[in-house]
Amino acid sequence: ILNVEQSPQSLHVQEGDSTNFTCSFPSSNFYALHWYRWETAKSPEALFVMTLNGDEKKKGRISATLNTKEGYSYLYIKGSQPEDSATYLCAFGSGNTGKLIFGQGTTLQVKP
């Protein structure tokens, strides 16, 4: 059974704080690691897809790193804003099958 773990489960921060979440995944048969952002009443939206060990990706104030050998990825948000409030999902792609296994998500609440 493939297990993808995310921590923390939820997080409350003040506007302007920087924060980071962790995604742990199996280190064998790695193909890709995805991050999605899911706002309430909307669709999950792809943030990053990473495939190479050591990959770092950035989109505005959000960035992600990847360590496939030890099986973890970090998502960083610099200077959190209320509009960053959402659930952040990571998903592990095992082999070239199109099959993504999702973690339970980290729910971020940013207070003005």
Place this chain on the structure above:
Amino acid sequence: ETGVTQTPRHLVMGMTNKKSLKCEQHLGHNAMYWYKQSAKKPLELMFVYSLEERVENNSVPSRFSPECPNSSHLFLHLHTLQPEDSALYLCASSQGPTKYGYTFGSGTRLTVV
């Protein structure tokens, strides 16, 4: 709109009913997926279709029956469901292998009474 459209948005059905969920994409993607999200659980993969062929059936009960008539449309036919099948059902599409991001629909919130 993300480019993946799901209908209906909400559905209430009795345990003896038959209903269908519909998903449509015009992004040129060749893979489509059904995911289920129950309360406080991760998104759970149900079915994968690649080039209209089912390539994954994740031990889903036979009361859920998928259909992919072409690369733009995906259906989930429901019959004799149980109350524990109440959940959010999400459709997604992608260009195929997991190195491509998924585009999700808004989901169908299903309640079985």
